[in-house]
Structure formats: structure tokens, C-alpha cells
Amino acid sequence: MGRFQTSAVLFFFGFLLHKGLPSPGSGTTEVWDYVEVRPGAHMFWWLYSADSPDLPLVMWLQGGPGGSGSGFGNFEEIGPLNRDLQPRNTSWVQAASVLFVDNPVGTGFSYTERPDGFATDVATVASDMLVLLQHFFTKQAEFQSVPFYIFSESYGGKMAAVISLELTKAITKGTVKCNFAGVALGDSWISPLDSVMTWGPYLYVTSLLDDYGLADVTKAAEAVKEAVNNKQFLKATELWSVAETVVEQNTNGVNFYNILTQEPDDKRTKSSPEGDFILTMAFPLVLQIRRHIQRLHSLSLSELMNGPIRKKLGIIPQNVTWGGQAEEVFSNMAGDFMRPVVDTVDQLLTAGVNVTVYNGQLDLIVDTMGQELWVKRLKWEGLPFFNKLRWTALDDPASPGATGAFYKNYKNFGFYWILKAGHMIPSDQGPMALQMLKMITQQQV
Incomplete structure (x- = not known):
């Protein structure tokens, strides 16, 4: 068969x-x-x-x-x-x-x-x-x-x-x-760079950034632009992650997926305590990968897929879990992102x-x-x-x-x-x- x-x-x-x-x-x-x-x-x-x-x-x-x-x-x-x-x-x-x-x-x-x-x-x-x-x-x-x-x-x-x-x-x-x-x-x-470069203006005209915040986000976006223009794409991905952190900290956690909602507290990049801020800046890409990928793998969805759906399908190998390799997918594509x-x-x-x-x-x-x-x-x-x-x-x-x-x-x-x-x-x-x-x-x- x-x-x-x-x-x-x-x-x-x-x-x-x-x-x-x-x-x-x-x-x-x-x-x-x-x-x-x-x-x-x-x-x-x-x-x-x-x-x-x-x-x-x-x-x-x-x-x-x-x-x-x-x-x-x-x-x-x-x-x-x-x-x-x-x-x-x-x-x-x-x-x-x-x-x-x-x-x-x-x-x-x-x-x-x-x-x-x-x-x-x-x-x-x-x-x-x-x-x-x-x-x-x-x-x-x-x-x-x-x-x-x-x-x-x-x-x-x-x-x-x-x-x-x-x-x-x-x-x-x-x-x-x-x-x-x-x-x-x-x-x-x-066109990733066009998105990053317009974050600041878009947030500013929707009253989600003040003048100081706009300056911070613009500076972070310009760093991404320089890396892209120099074809340093892995560095650009890392700086994209930093730019997202700057946006979050200047908007009190705006949700990147819908600006009328706020990022859930457990997914928000905090500027305090000091330890969280240091971790964010030292490993920005790792944290952003987890935040973006985990959004697509909520606990309830994961339980559904790895429970009744897995049983229904009947062909999933025993050592494979739904979403188990997701972070590795993103990290391996980071240089192309x-x-x-x-x-x-x-x-x-x-x-x-x-x-x-x-x-x-x-x-x-x-x-x-x-x-x-x-x-x-x-x-x-x-x-x-x-x-x-x-x-x-x-x-x-x-x-x-x-x-x-x-x-x-x-x-x-x-x-x-x-x-x-x-x-x-x-x-x-x-x-x-x-x-x-x-x-x-x-x-x-």
C-alpha cells in the first residue's frame, strides 16, 4: 500500500x-x-x-x-x-x-x-x-x-x-x-528594511511615540539600514531584534501584530530590572526568536496539536513533536532573514x-x-x-x-x-x- x-x-x-x-x-x-x-x-x-x-x-x-x-x-x-x-x-x-x-x-x-x-x-x-x-x-x-x-x-x-x-x-x-x-x-x-524604517513614523503619527521615542527608534532603524546596505545580513537580523526592543521600551509594550493592543506582560521586553535589560541586549536575537515563534505556538494550540490532532493524524513519528524544531528553523534562517x-x-x-x-x-x-x-x-x-x-x-x-x-x-x-x-x-x-x-x-x- x-x-x-x-x-x-x-x-x-x-x-x-x-x-x-x-x-x-x-x-x-x-x-x-x-x-x-x-x-x-x-x-x-x-x-x-x-x-x-x-x-x-x-x-x-x-x-x-x-x-x-x-x-x-x-x-x-x-x-x-x-x-x-x-x-x-x-x-x-x-x-x-x-x-x-x-x-x-x-x-x-x-x-x-x-x-x-x-x-x-x-x-x-x-x-x-x-x-x-x-x-x-x-x-x-x-x-x-x-x-x-x-x-x-x-x-x-x-x-x-x-x-x-x-x-x-x-x-x-x-x-x-x-x-x-x-x-x-x-x-x-x-522588503524587511522598508518595514523597519517606517516603524518610527507609523508609531509617531498614531500617537504611540513622542519625539524622544521617535529619535530612539529612528537611531535603531538606521543601524539596521547600515548593516543591510553593507550586506551584513546576519548582523542586520540581530540589529532588527534590538530595534524591536527599542520600540517596545518606548511604547510601553505595543503589540507588533496589532497596534491597538498591548504586548502581553510575559512577552514584553522590559527595561527593568537591570538584569532583564542586560539579557535582552546581550542576546537580543534569541529572545526575539522565542517571542515571535512562541506567539504561533500558544500552550493551548500546542496541547491540541500534540494531543488529539497528533492521534488523529496517526503518521507522526514518535520522536517528533509539533513545533519542537521551530526555534532552530528561525535561527538557521537568520542570515537570510x-x-x-x-x-x-x-x-x-x-x-x-x-x-x-x-x-x-x-x-x-x-x-x-x-x-x-x-x-x-x-x-x-x-x-x-x-x-x-x-x-x-x-x-x-x-x-x-x-x-x-x-x-x-x-x-x-x-x-x-x-x-x-x-x-x-x-x-x-x-x-x-x-x-x-x-x-x-x-x-x-
């Missing part, structure tokens, strides 16, 4: 053995599997098939790097069930088949058997994903003709851009058979790939100001025409008569400004995110 068939059988018996777990919904089927993308490097995927063959296939890529799509994206954002295993009214499975992939290797239920099995750059991430997609579309041949979209969030957007470019090449060569229809970059780490991929987006647009950028109004870590800066530097020939367009308002599906977003499109490029949303748009504004998905995939709304 093949591995794919094995996972399907285990799914059936898993439900018999663990029938306390609710179904993902009427008409929705699930399958999952592992793919060995390099010797000793295993990636996990989980597919929810929609009940209509006319709906597209969407692959969701989480951020971090080290955040799990099978966990956070699935149960906190767009999957059919929420963290309490209750049906989600705004699940994307209503409008698409959804494929969650735990990438890079070591993320979520993905794992490496060897210390050198982690990816250290997005080129390796893309190479690994192409192996997985080749496997997936071969085993799931019914999806080869279905419009296939890649949606992403945060660092997942950086990975998605590079993966999309490599996928277009693979399709041309015939090594991957699929109907690639576009990529959507949500609150994405496409601050590298921009704006040129990759340009190549995608020039190749005719449909590209959508979407961003939350209340996001800080990837603020909209920074996104607009790199978009305005694109060399794509359609940019002058795109810039001349006025945006169009969209009603909030959850609040008729209220504006939920603005958007504009020109040829194969679009931008959505999502109001009242932070970094994780589907969890902050689920109805609006679902409507955006339908618009991008050209469904009636």
Missing part, C-alpha cells in the same frame, strides 16, 4: 478511534502525508478538499520562519475548525480546497533527522517546496487542472514569492504539472503571474507604509498605470454600510488595504478576508 493510501486509511480508522473529534464539515474530505524532500528532511502537508470540483486549490504558507500552517493557519485563521474544534464561519474551505504545508523543514510536524537538514535561505526553502509540490500533484492528479493559488502571511510571503518564481520555471520545464493561477502576499516580509525579495516580485509580474499584496491597517511589524514603499519601487512596466488608479472601497461583510477595505487592480497586480486588521488578517477580519479570497480567485461575491 502506498504512503498516500496509508494516510487515508489511517484517517478513516483515526476517526473511529477518536470519534470525539468533530468533522471538518459536510462534504469536506481530508488527507495528509509526509514527503522526504532531502535525505532525512521530511515535510508534512494536510489537505482539506472542498465539496465542489469547481473551486480552486489554495496553499497557505505561515510566517516565522517556523510558524506552522497545519496548526496556526489551520486552527487560528482559515481552517474549517477553530482551536476549540468548533466550526469556523469564515473558513476558506467554503471557497477553496485548502492545502496547509509545514515549511521550512522543521516547522510544525515537519522535521529533520540531521542537524544540517534545516534550510538556511529561501532558495533551499523553494527547492524543498518544489519537491513536495511535484509529489502532491502527482499523487493528487485530480488537482492538476484546478486553478492553484499560493496565499501567505508574514515571512510566508517572502517564501511564497520565491517559491512562485521557481514553480513557474518548473511548470515550463514540465517537472510540475499544475494550473498555477497566482500568488497573494499578506503582510509579507518582502533581512534579505529583500522585491526583485523576485518584479520577475513574477514580468512573467505574467498574478500577484496580489494585502495588508492589515493595524499591523506594525509589516506596516502598510513600508509595503507601499517597495511597491512604488517596482520596475514592472504596469506600475505607472497602477499608481494612477484610485482605490475602490469595499463594504465590510460583517458590518453592512461600513468600509471594510480598499483595493485596486491593474492587469496582473492588485493591492488590498484591509481595515481594522493587524498582522493576522483572517483572524482579525475573517469575513473581509474570505471576501478578498473570493475576489482574488475570481468568484462571485
Whole structure:
């Protein structure tokens, strides 16, 4: 029996053995599997098939790097069930088949058997994903003709851009058979420096920094800029971490993922007592890695994934825990973290790939100001025409008569400004995110 068939059988018996777990919904089927993308490097995927063959296939890529799509994206954002295993009214499975992939290797239920099995750059991430997609579309041949979209969030957007470019090449060569229809970059780490350099101005105009704080944050951001300009990318990542600390200390713990909320006290970088401050400045990257990755691995979510979900799946190796290698994923990518991929987006647009950028109004870590800066530097020939367009308002599906977003499109490029949303748009504004998905995939709304 093949591995794919094995996972399907285990799914059936898993439900018999663990029938306390609710179904993902009427008409929705699930399958999952592992793919060995390099010797000793295993990636996990989980597919929810929609009940209509006319709906597209969407692959969701989480951020971090080290955040799990099978966990956070699935149960906190767009999957059919929420963290309490209750049906989600705004699940994307209503409008698409959804494929969650735990990438890079070591993320979520993905794992490496060897210390050198982690990816250290997005080129390796893309190479690994192409192996997985080749496997997936071969085993799931019914999806080869279905419009296939890649949606992403945060660092997942950086990975998605590079993966999309490599996928277009693979399709041309015939090594991957699929109907690639576009990529959507949500609150994405496409140009890290543009994000860091706009933190100060964004916080200042929203009354979260005073003049002294603005000066402190600007100084910290300039240090990051110098390192990036000198192509000292590992140093730039370390200085990014320091800059985040400076922001926290000058805003009394603003939440980088939604400026209208405050960072929980146990995750906040304190300026006192003195020992905490010294630790923060001596090991800034370690502390920031833990803070950002742990956000995607809350205790309750970890208990769900390593408990009933692990039992349901039935194929997770005994020595693998969900999220157990997440910090190593981030630390191994630290030298690549601050590298921009704006040129990759340009190549995608020039190749005719449909590209959508979407961003939350209340996001800080990837603020909209920074996104607009790199978009305005694109060399794509359609940019002058795109810039001349006025945006169009969209009603909030959850609040008729209220504006939920603005958007504009020109040829194969679009931008959505999502109001009242932070970094994780589907969890902050689920109805609006679902409507955006339908618009991008050209469904009636």
C-alpha cells in the first residue's frame, strides 16, 4: 500500500478511534502525508478538499520562519475548525480546497533527522517546496487542472514569492504539472528594511511615540539600514531584534501584530530590572526568536496539536513533536532573514503571474507604509498605470454600510488595504478576508 493510501486509511480508522473529534464539515474530505524532500528532511502537508470540483486549490504558507500552517493557519485563521474544534464561519474551505504545508523543514510536524537538514535561505526553502509540490500533484492528479493559488502571511510571503518564481520555471520545464493561477502576499516580509524604517513614523503619527521615542527608534532603524546596505545580513537580523526592543521600551509594550493592543506582560521586553535589560541586549536575537515563534505556538494550540490532532493524524513519528524544531528553523534562517525579495516580485509580474499584496491597517511589524514603499519601487512596466488608479472601497461583510477595505487592480497586480486588521488578517477580519479570497480567485461575491 502506498504512503498516500496509508494516510487515508489511517484517517478513516483515526476517526473511529477518536470519534470525539468533530468533522471538518459536510462534504469536506481530508488527507495528509509526509514527503522526504532531502535525505532525512521530511515535510508534512494536510489537505482539506472542498465539496465542489469547481473551486480552486489554495496553499497557505505561515510566517516565522517556523510558524506552522497545519496548526496556526489551520486552527487560528482559515481552517474549517477553530482551536476549540468548533466550526469556523469564515473558513476558506467554503471557497477553496485548502492545502496547509509545514515549511521550512522543521516547522510544525515537519522535521529533520540531521542537524544540517534545516534550510538556511529561501532558495533551499523553494527547492524543498518544489519537491513536495511535484509529489502532491502527482499523487493528487485530480488537482492538476484546478486553478492553484499560493496565499501567505508574514515571512510566508517572502517564501511564497520565491517559491512562485521557481514553480513557474518548473511548470515550463514540465517537472510540475499544475494550473498555477497566482500568488497573494499578506503582510509579507518582502522588503524587511522598508518595514523597519517606517516603524518610527507609523508609531509617531498614531500617537504611540513622542519625539524622544521617535529619535530612539529612528537611531535603531538606521543601524539596521547600515548593516543591510553593507550586506551584513546576519548582523542586520540581530540589529532588527534590538530595534524591536527599542520600540517596545518606548511604547510601553505595543503589540507588533496589532497596534491597538498591548504586548502581553510575559512577552514584553522590559527595561527593568537591570538584569532583564542586560539579557535582552546581550542576546537580543534569541529572545526575539522565542517571542515571535512562541506567539504561533500558544500552550493551548500546542496541547491540541500534540494531543488529539497528533492521534488523529496517526503518521507522526514518535520522536517528533509539533513545533519542537521551530526555534532552530528561525535561527538557521537568520542570515537570510533581512534579505529583500522585491526583485523576485518584479520577475513574477514580468512573467505574467498574478500577484496580489494585502495588508492589515493595524499591523506594525509589516506596516502598510513600508509595503507601499517597495511597491512604488517596482520596475514592472504596469506600475505607472497602477499608481494612477484610485482605490475602490469595499463594504465590510460583517458590518453592512461600513468600509471594510480598499483595493485596486491593474492587469496582473492588485493591492488590498484591509481595515481594522493587524498582522493576522483572517483572524482579525475573517469575513473581509474570505471576501478578498473570493475576489482574488475570481468568484462571485
